[in-house]
Amino acid sequence: MTAVLGRVGPMYASLARDLQRLVEDGAVAADARMPSERVLARVLGVSRVTVASAYRELREQGVLTSVHGAGTFVVPRSDTRPWGRLVTGDGPDVLEFVNAAPPASSFLGAAYEAAARGIATTSAHPGYVPGGAFRLREAIARRYTARGLPTTADQIMITAGATDAIHAVVAALVGPGNRVLVEHPTYPGALDTLRAVGATCIPVALDPSDPDAFVDAADRAARQHDPVLAYLMPDHANPSGTVLPTDTRRRLAATLHRRGVVTVIDEVSVDLDLDGHGPTEPFGAPVPDRAAVTVGSLSKSVWGGLRVGWVRADAAHLAAVATVYSARQLTVSLIDQYAAIELLGDYEAVVAHRCDQLRASRDALTSALTRSLPDWSFRSPSGGLSLWCTLPAGERSTELVDRARERGLMLAPGTRFGTGYAFDDCQRIPFTRTPEEIEDAVAVLAELMGGANAGPRERVPSRAVPEAVV
Ligand SMILES: Cc1ncc(COP(=O)(O)O)c(C=O)c1O
Known part of the structure; x- marks a missing residue:
C-alpha cells in the first residue's frame, strides 16, 4: 500500500x-x-x-x-530559431516543408503576357492606382456578391498580398495593449503582425473534430478579455484545415458581433476546396457589414510570387485601413494587378487546376503517413494546404524539426502555430510539394522516428542545409 x-x-x-x-x-x-x-x-x-x-x-x-x-x-517563450516565414537555400538537396506555398500556376505565364499587352496600351497613365485598379476591385467584388455577400468595387482595397492586407488592418484597428482573439492553432504570420503592434493574442482552442465548441469558447474569451478584434480562418484554416460549418459560423459571427468584437476573416485558402463540398457562406454575410473585415489573396490559388491581395470592408473600416496603407504604399504594381484581372477572368479553371494538384499531394501525404508513421494522428482536411498532426506521446516537434534539418528536411515546429508553449506535440506538414517530394519527406521522418517501414530512400538528402532566414 x-x-x-x-x-x-x-x-x-x-x-x-x-x-x-x-x-x-x-x-x-x-x-x-x-x-x-x-x-x-x-x-x-x-x-x-x-x-x-x-x-x-x-x-x-x-x-x-x-x-x-x-x-x-x-515566462513568455521567445522562439529565436531561424524559423521565419520564408527560408532560403532551397537547393536540390533540400526538402523545404516550412512554407505552405504551392508552385506557380500554369495559368500565370499567359496572364502576364496579356497583362504586358494591356500595360503597353496605358503608357500615358501615371501608373499609380491608390486603392487598386477598378476592374480588379470590380472582379473581386463580383465574387463576394456571387458567394452571398453583396459587395461593390469601392468596398475593396488592393494590397500586395494578404500579408500586406493583414498589416494594414491590424495597424488601423489595433493598438498597443489591445487584446485580439486568435483561433489556436493559428497562422504564425498573423501572430507576428499582432505582436509587432503590441497586441496581446488571446488563444481560443479550435478542435477540428468539434468546431461547435469554438463558439462557446470564443464567447467566453470575448467576455473575459474584452478584445478589440478576432482573427479567424473559417475556410481551410492554416494549419488545421478546419472549415466551420454554416450554422457554426453564423452563431460565431453573431456572438462576436454581439460582444462588440470586429472579426478579421482571412480567406487566402477559401477556394482550396479539394473534396468538392461547394462554396461556403462568407463569414460576414449574416451580420452587419461593419462586423467583419475580410482579407484575401491569389497567393495560394495562383502563386505567392504574384503579390496581389485585398481587403473587403464597410466604408468606415475601409477608409481607416486605406489611410494607414496609403501612408506607406502609393500603389500595388499595375502589371501584377492586370495579371490578376486575367486570372480572375478564368478563375474556375485556375482553381480547379490548383485543387487537382493539391488533392494528389494531400492524398500522397495521408497515405505515406498512414503507412510509415501509423502512430501519428491527424484528420485528413477537405481543403487547404497542410496536415496538422499530433505526434506520439513524448515526441517534441522542436526536437524533431532540428533532427530533420540535419537530414535536409526543413519543417516549421508546431510551436510556431501557437502562443506560449503550445503545440510542441504537433507537427504541420504542408502538401504543397509533389507526391514524390512528399514521399521523401515522410521517409526522412519515419527514419528519424525509427519507424518499422522506414527504409531510407535513394533521393533522401543527407547533407546539412543552409540556415533558414526570417
Ligand atoms: C492564413 C494565411 N494568411 C496569409 C498568408 C499570406 O499570404 P500572402 O502571400 O498573400 O501575403 C498566408 C501564407 O501562408 C496564410 O497561410
Missing part, C-alpha cells in the same frame, strides 16, 4: 504538472499573470504550501517567474 501510494508523488508536483500543461496548451497565455498563491489555494481547495511549492517547481523549470510586488507570471 505504501509503495503504491509512493508512486503517486507529492500533490504539489501533480499541480505543477497540470499548470504546466495548461500553459503548454495555451489555455494560460504566455506572459499571463498567475493567481496569487492564496487565491489559487482557495479555488482548488488545497493548502497554500502546495501552491507555493508548485509555483517554485515551475519557476525552477523556467515556466514561471515572480516579480517582487507584482506577482507571478508565465
Whole structure:
C-alpha cells in the first residue's frame, strides 16, 4: 500500500504538472499573470504550501517567474530559431516543408503576357492606382456578391498580398495593449503582425473534430478579455484545415458581433476546396457589414510570387485601413494587378487546376503517413494546404524539426502555430510539394522516428542545409 501510494508523488508536483500543461496548451497565455498563491489555494481547495511549492517547481523549470510586488507570471517563450516565414537555400538537396506555398500556376505565364499587352496600351497613365485598379476591385467584388455577400468595387482595397492586407488592418484597428482573439492553432504570420503592434493574442482552442465548441469558447474569451478584434480562418484554416460549418459560423459571427468584437476573416485558402463540398457562406454575410473585415489573396490559388491581395470592408473600416496603407504604399504594381484581372477572368479553371494538384499531394501525404508513421494522428482536411498532426506521446516537434534539418528536411515546429508553449506535440506538414517530394519527406521522418517501414530512400538528402532566414 505504501509503495503504491509512493508512486503517486507529492500533490504539489501533480499541480505543477497540470499548470504546466495548461500553459503548454495555451489555455494560460504566455506572459499571463498567475493567481496569487492564496487565491489559487482557495479555488482548488488545497493548502497554500502546495501552491507555493508548485509555483517554485515551475519557476525552477523556467515556466514561471515572480516579480517582487507584482506577482507571478508565465515566462513568455521567445522562439529565436531561424524559423521565419520564408527560408532560403532551397537547393536540390533540400526538402523545404516550412512554407505552405504551392508552385506557380500554369495559368500565370499567359496572364502576364496579356497583362504586358494591356500595360503597353496605358503608357500615358501615371501608373499609380491608390486603392487598386477598378476592374480588379470590380472582379473581386463580383465574387463576394456571387458567394452571398453583396459587395461593390469601392468596398475593396488592393494590397500586395494578404500579408500586406493583414498589416494594414491590424495597424488601423489595433493598438498597443489591445487584446485580439486568435483561433489556436493559428497562422504564425498573423501572430507576428499582432505582436509587432503590441497586441496581446488571446488563444481560443479550435478542435477540428468539434468546431461547435469554438463558439462557446470564443464567447467566453470575448467576455473575459474584452478584445478589440478576432482573427479567424473559417475556410481551410492554416494549419488545421478546419472549415466551420454554416450554422457554426453564423452563431460565431453573431456572438462576436454581439460582444462588440470586429472579426478579421482571412480567406487566402477559401477556394482550396479539394473534396468538392461547394462554396461556403462568407463569414460576414449574416451580420452587419461593419462586423467583419475580410482579407484575401491569389497567393495560394495562383502563386505567392504574384503579390496581389485585398481587403473587403464597410466604408468606415475601409477608409481607416486605406489611410494607414496609403501612408506607406502609393500603389500595388499595375502589371501584377492586370495579371490578376486575367486570372480572375478564368478563375474556375485556375482553381480547379490548383485543387487537382493539391488533392494528389494531400492524398500522397495521408497515405505515406498512414503507412510509415501509423502512430501519428491527424484528420485528413477537405481543403487547404497542410496536415496538422499530433505526434506520439513524448515526441517534441522542436526536437524533431532540428533532427530533420540535419537530414535536409526543413519543417516549421508546431510551436510556431501557437502562443506560449503550445503545440510542441504537433507537427504541420504542408502538401504543397509533389507526391514524390512528399514521399521523401515522410521517409526522412519515419527514419528519424525509427519507424518499422522506414527504409531510407535513394533521393533522401543527407547533407546539412543552409540556415533558414526570417
Ligand atoms: C492564413 C494565411 N494568411 C496569409 C498568408 C499570406 O499570404 P500572402 O502571400 O498573400 O501575403 C498566408 C501564407 O501562408 C496564410 O497561410
